[in-house]
Every structure is written in C-alpha cells, then in structure tokens.
Amino acid sequence: MTQIHIRPVVTMADKKAFVDLPFRLYAGDPNWVPPLKSDVMATITPGKNPWFGHGEAQLFLAERAGRVVGRISAHMDYLALKQPPEQGMGPGVGNWGFFEAEDADVAGPLIAAAEAWLRDKKMVRSLGPLSLSIWEEPGLLIDGHDHPPTILMGYHNPAYGAWIEAAGYAGVKDLYTYQIPIEVLFPPLVQRIVASGERNERIVIRKVNKKNFDAEAAIILSILNDAWSGNWGFVPITDAEVAHTGKQLKPIVFSELIRIAEVDGEPVAFMMTWPDINEKTGTFGGSLFPFNWAKLLWWLRAPKVRTMRVPLMGVVKKLQSTRMASQLAFMMVSLIRDSSNSDFGATRGEFGWVLDDNGPMRSVGEAINGKINKVYRIYEKQL
Incomplete structure (x- = not known):
C-alpha cells in the first residue's frame, strides 16, 4: 500500500x-x-x-x-x-x-x-x-x-x-434545514396570527435601511448575540466579524429581505434572507475571471432565483417562549415570503440551519409547511 x-x-x-x-x-x-x-x-x-x-x-x-x-x-x-x-x-x-x-x-x-x-x-x-x-x-x-x-x-x-x-x-x-414552498398561502392559523399582529399598534416590522447598513448591522448583532446566547455551540460574533460579513455580503443585501421587528419602538427581533447566489456562481467554475465578475454584477442588479435562504433570525431572550415571539417570527416570515415571490421570482425557501433541540424554531419551520431537506452532523471525541 x-x-x-x-x-x-x-x-x-x-x-x-x-x-x-x-x-x-x-x-x-x-x-x-x-x-x-x-x-x-x-x-x-x-x-x-x-x-x-x-x-x-x-x-x-x-x-x-x-x-x-x-x-x-x-x-x-x-x-x-x-x-x-x-x-x-x-x-x-x-x-x-x-x-x-x-x-x-x-x-x-x-x-x-x-x-x-x-x-x-x-x-x-x-x-x-x-x-x-x-x-x-x-x-x-x-x-x-x-x-x-x-x-x-x-x-x-x-x-x-x-x-x-x-x-x-x-x-x-x-442541524436541520427546512424546505418551504413560498408560492402557496400559509396555513389558516399562521394567517390569523399574522393578522392579529398587524392590528397591534405596538408592533412595527420594518425593512433595513441599506444606506445606513452599518448601524442596522449593529442592531442585528445585538439581537443575535442576546437571542442565541443560550444555544448549543454559541460563540459571540464580534464587531469585526459583523463588519467583514456585511461588506462581503452587501451585494446580496436587499432591504425587502431583511426585517427588524420593533415593539414599543425597541428592536427585539430580526430575520435575514438572502437570494441563493449559488444558483449563479455555481456555474463559474470557482473563478470570477475573466468575465464572470461582469455576469455577476449584472445579475445582482435584479436577481431572479428559485430559492431564498433564511440563515439567521432571532428574538431577544426576554420575549422567547412568549406568544409575541412566535407572532413576530410569523409576521417577518410572511412579509419576506411575499417579497421573495413577487420581487425575486422565488418559489421555495430554505430555513436554517436549526439545532435539533431548538423546539421553538423547529415549530416555526413546521408551521409554515416546512419539511426537513438536509441534515448536518457535528461529531465529538475525547482526546
């Protein structure tokens, strides 16, 4: 051998x-x-x-x-x-x-x-x-x-x-990802929850301001580090990492696809969604040169994709395990789903990853007709 x-x-x-x-x-x-x-x-x-x-x-x-x-x-x-x-x-x-x-x-x-x-x-x-x-x-x-x-x-x-x-x-x-059909209506119960939230004057679901994205990213970071801090595997994201990621992903940041939820004027939840750029860059063979960079820039002007991915969402700890938390989640999902379908032509979403023991987030995925489509496993060994 x-x-x-x-x-x-x-x-x-x-x-x-x-x-x-x-x-x-x-x-x-x-x-x-x-x-x-x-x-x-x-x-x-x-x-x-x-x-x-x-x-x-x-x-x-x-x-x-x-x-x-x-x-x-x-x-x-x-x-x-x-x-x-x-x-x-x-x-x-x-x-x-x-x-x-x-x-x-x-x-x-x-x-x-x-x-x-x-x-x-x-x-x-x-x-x-x-x-x-x-x-x-x-x-x-x-x-x-x-x-x-x-x-x-x-x-x-x-x-x-x-x-x-x-x-x-x-x-x-x-870790699970959920495939979600987004060209069909959500179940009646979810629609009622969303409608109830829309009547609540305390709640505002707003788009991010891309022109002031550094400040918006700081708000998202604050919510994320609070919301995820009790999760398995959590490591806090640093300001430098947020700035780096924001710069790296800014071309696929669209205000319609990233929402911040406010209650009584306080940001308490967010949901981030990206068009699946893999559908375009996957044809590039690993390189932007000599002409793929121009193809990508042209595509990013008005991308049309089959799939949207929701990589991150979070609700501050003080609201977790409350009806308000699930209501905010469904409201953001509903607004982003509508934009994904009407503005970007998407017909499916991917929600995750979600920890196998994260009952609330798994419930959100299942409530909007999501089905587990990929499973990722982390392994351990004592040295």
Missing part, C-alpha cells in the same frame, strides 16, 4: 492545493456547488478573515505518491473556550474542519494529524467539522445529497460520516 504523507500547509502553493482539492474530488457530482476560490482563500488567511482575531488554525494536506489526496484544518477559538461547557464549547474544546479525503485510507491519518495538533495545544476534546466556526459552515452533510446546497451551506461525500466514526467520533448535534 502506498504511504500517506501528512504535512502542514506552509506556502502559497500549499494553500492553492488546499483550495483546489474539492474541485477534483467532486468533479463528477452534479449536486456539488463550486465555491469561489478567492472566497475560500480569504477564509483561511489571517488578515483577511477576522475570525483569526480570536482564533488560530493549522491547515494540513495529505499526499500519496506525490499527489494531494486530502485536506483538513485544526483550530481553536479563544472565544469558544470561554463558553459554558454545558453549551457544547468551553475550556479544552478544539475543532477541525475543511475535511476532504479521497478515500478511507486518507481520512484516518488526516484526522489523526488534526488531533495531534489539538493535543499540542492542550485541548482535551475534539469537535467538528466546523469550517472555521459555528457561524460559517458547521457540520457534515449526512442527509440531503440529492440536491445542491444553498449559499454558505456545505456539501460532502456521503462516505465521510462512516470514515469519521471509524476514527472514534460520535454525533453530538444535528
């Missing part, structure tokens, strides 16, 4: 090989969406991704007979280390991600290399895949390989789960 050699990523050529590998491994898979290579390169590069302001990572390549046949990252997030252990992160928890392997013979040594790096950093528990954080591409796709992922959701070889488990890992948390 040809020996597998694992080595750290050191040079720019190594980084390029790290980014390029999935393009070979998934070349024949019609449901894999090629990411923009420049985006992946920025994600793994200190100075370009603000995650490195509170984390450190080491990338690894696997080679066999001089050919790159696998990759993985090992990383630790100092903000995650400060979280309560009962919420999944906490002291001694390190992570790995960006896992790709040509076969099972490659997978084992790759994961072992990541674990060795984590042990050197005094980590006692390994949690993954996270690429690089819970807010980017968490989990391994274990169900839903029959259709492409939406924007900022991962896609993985169906064999990976067994290879990860063979390395001693067990699933610790599942």
Whole structure:
C-alpha cells in the first residue's frame, strides 16, 4: 500500500492545493456547488478573515505518491473556550474542519494529524467539522445529497460520516434545514396570527435601511448575540466579524429581505434572507475571471432565483417562549415570503440551519409547511 504523507500547509502553493482539492474530488457530482476560490482563500488567511482575531488554525494536506489526496484544518477559538461547557464549547474544546479525503485510507491519518495538533495545544476534546466556526459552515452533510446546497451551506461525500466514526467520533448535534414552498398561502392559523399582529399598534416590522447598513448591522448583532446566547455551540460574533460579513455580503443585501421587528419602538427581533447566489456562481467554475465578475454584477442588479435562504433570525431572550415571539417570527416570515415571490421570482425557501433541540424554531419551520431537506452532523471525541 502506498504511504500517506501528512504535512502542514506552509506556502502559497500549499494553500492553492488546499483550495483546489474539492474541485477534483467532486468533479463528477452534479449536486456539488463550486465555491469561489478567492472566497475560500480569504477564509483561511489571517488578515483577511477576522475570525483569526480570536482564533488560530493549522491547515494540513495529505499526499500519496506525490499527489494531494486530502485536506483538513485544526483550530481553536479563544472565544469558544470561554463558553459554558454545558453549551457544547468551553475550556479544552478544539475543532477541525475543511475535511476532504479521497478515500478511507486518507481520512484516518488526516484526522489523526488534526488531533495531534489539538493535543499540542492542550485541548482535551475534539469537535467538528466546523469550517472555521459555528457561524460559517458547521457540520457534515449526512442527509440531503440529492440536491445542491444553498449559499454558505456545505456539501460532502456521503462516505465521510462512516470514515469519521471509524476514527472514534460520535454525533453530538444535528442541524436541520427546512424546505418551504413560498408560492402557496400559509396555513389558516399562521394567517390569523399574522393578522392579529398587524392590528397591534405596538408592533412595527420594518425593512433595513441599506444606506445606513452599518448601524442596522449593529442592531442585528445585538439581537443575535442576546437571542442565541443560550444555544448549543454559541460563540459571540464580534464587531469585526459583523463588519467583514456585511461588506462581503452587501451585494446580496436587499432591504425587502431583511426585517427588524420593533415593539414599543425597541428592536427585539430580526430575520435575514438572502437570494441563493449559488444558483449563479455555481456555474463559474470557482473563478470570477475573466468575465464572470461582469455576469455577476449584472445579475445582482435584479436577481431572479428559485430559492431564498433564511440563515439567521432571532428574538431577544426576554420575549422567547412568549406568544409575541412566535407572532413576530410569523409576521417577518410572511412579509419576506411575499417579497421573495413577487420581487425575486422565488418559489421555495430554505430555513436554517436549526439545532435539533431548538423546539421553538423547529415549530416555526413546521408551521409554515416546512419539511426537513438536509441534515448536518457535528461529531465529538475525547482526546
């Protein structure tokens, strides 16, 4: 058997090989969406991704007979280390991600290399895949390989789960996405809840002001860090990360698709929706050059998509588990659904990801005719 050699990523050529590998491994898979290579390169590069302001990572390549046949990252997030252990992160928890392997013979040594790096950093528990954080591409796709992922959701070889488990890992948390038909009316009960909210003079559901998006993003960040703070896997998002993400995603920010709910003039909830840009960039082969950048800019002037993704929504803690919380959620969903269909031509939505134990959010997805269409799994192992 040809020996597998694992080595750290050191040079720019190594980084390029790290980014390029999935393009070979998934070349024949019609449901894999090629990411923009420049985006992946920025994600793994200190100075370009603000995650490195509170984390450190080491990338690894696997080679066999001089050919790159696998990759993985090992990383630790100092903000995650400060979280309560009962919420999944906490002291001694390190992570790995960006896992790709040509076969099972490659997978084992790759994961072992990541674990060795984590042990050197005094980590006692390994949690993954996270690429690089819970807010980017968490989990391994274990169900839903029959259709492409939406924007900022991962896609993985169906064999990976067994290879990860063979390395001693067990699933610790599942993340669900819900497919929602948005060209049909919501059930009568949801319509009544929305109508009742519309009659409540205390409630205002407003569009974000894209011209003042930095201030709007600060409001959303405040709500998000409060609303999600008790969730499994929570790590606070920093101001730098919000600014970076806002700049990165501003071209797909449309005021009709991001709503802030106010009660008595106080912002208490938000819902963010993006057109699935994968439907356009997935045809670019990983590059905006030489002419794809112009095609993308033209498309972004008035995008028409089949799918909208709701990546984030939240209600402040003091309103959670109240009728008001579900009412605000349904009101925002209803307004964004109408705009998605009438202004962007969308016929389906994707809601999530949602933690498997997040009963309120799962109830929202199910109440608007949502069906689970993808399942992502996060694994753990004691080191």
